[in-house]
Amino acid sequence: MLNLNEYIDFINEFKTVSPTITDEQRIGLLRRGIQQHGLSMAEAENIILSSGLIIGEQIDYFNVLGLSIEYIQNQNEDIITAEVDLRHRELYNASLKAGGRIRSDGRTEEQWRIILNEARDTLKNVEKRISHIEILQTDVPPPTEILSEDIPLQETDTIQETIATQPSEQSSVLPSVKVLPEDESIKGTDTLEECILSQPIIEDGMALIPAGEFQMGSEDNEAYKDEKPLHTVYIDTFYIDKYPVTNAEYREFINANPEWGKPKKWHDNTEETSSIHKKFHDGDYLKNWNRNKFRKNKDHHPVTWVSWYAAxxxxxxxxxxxxxxxxxxxxxxxxxxxxxxxxGNTLSLRHLNNELYISNTTEVGQYPENGFGIYDMAGNVFEWCIDLWDENYYTNSPYNNPIADGYLADILADFASVITPRVVRGGSFVSTPRNTRVSYRHRNTPDLTSSSIGFRCVRSK
Structure with missing residues (x-):
């Protein structure tokens, strides 16, 4: 008997191929869970629902691109390819311009662009297109009875027989299912609840950034060489702080970790002995603090004079x-x-703190949020990123979750040994408009501290 973990793997694999299923397909998946994996009805149902599979909706890719089956069937392949590409490009560009809104059908624009890509890929491929037409023209009646554990079940269909749509490169932005370690046994629905990954609770002060593509870099007349070429990148779902880390938040860190406190001056006679190691800063760490206390009324200002190591x-x-x-x-x-x-493309004093209009940092959250509900992504303070600075990185940047110097896990495991320059983004209260654009890139050595550099954090989903 196959175990529960293998069923979860199967459902996740199925979802990448077909994120949308009919109710009849749902019953087929339930049969498989009960017959081949020894699950109860409730267990199989919970896994399917928790996987994010959309049930009961068949997407008509012809309708998505504003085409008809009759029209396509009367054209040769060259015309079909040209027509599909044209419709896809128009709709995709319109979606990009729409920003982060929620569509009237409840989808995000990113989810809609994934469907547009699936429609393009399906209709341009002869075999996929024929299969899709057959599915659309097949009238599948809804099930007339509710499946229960005491009703005899027939042999399940194979995955090939139950899949209704063909693969696409990014099939879904919905959550997948957690797999338990192999040595854990499953003993009923109590244990099942532990293995189903529900939607994570977003920590206060963080925003969800959904998975999907975006256009990274710039080709406009203000772009520097290192911002080119404009290229498409796919990023997995993650969470990001809505605000830069503040002085008050950073003081909590120092109180809990005195080894990252401000170094004493030679004339300081206090008993405090722990402080940041000299290799992790340039001598000006927390320059605007008095020992481990920030200036009065600066609680909610972004912390500055912190190195990449400290961040x-x-x-x-x-x-x-x-x-x-x-x-x-x-x-x-x-x-x-x-x-x-x-x-957008216009700039005014109501948008950001830059060009020394205020001559210092402002409290976080004083300017309007962007479409993801995040504040201060332009101006106020530059923000450290984890990446190595590479001026030419965009010329060979990978498509999926790019990071300039190898593997994220390696950097996190041994950040103290890093000596190469790191990226900073966003501009600051001293920056020109050109240097506060979202595509602007800058760098500093990891030990450098400055009045214009802070940071914010993210968490992988």
């Missing part, structure tokens, strides 16, 4: 990490594409 240490203490450069830019764009700033 990494804080993030790990919080169970988070610094964002990759790609994550940062996707979050900063707020669902908009092709815009210079998180809110």
């Amino acid at each position: 990494m240490a804080y993030a790990q203490w919080k169970g988070k990490r610094l964002p990759t450069e790609a994550e940062w830019e996707k979050a900063a764009r707020g669902g908009l594409e092709g815009m210079k700033y998180p809110w």
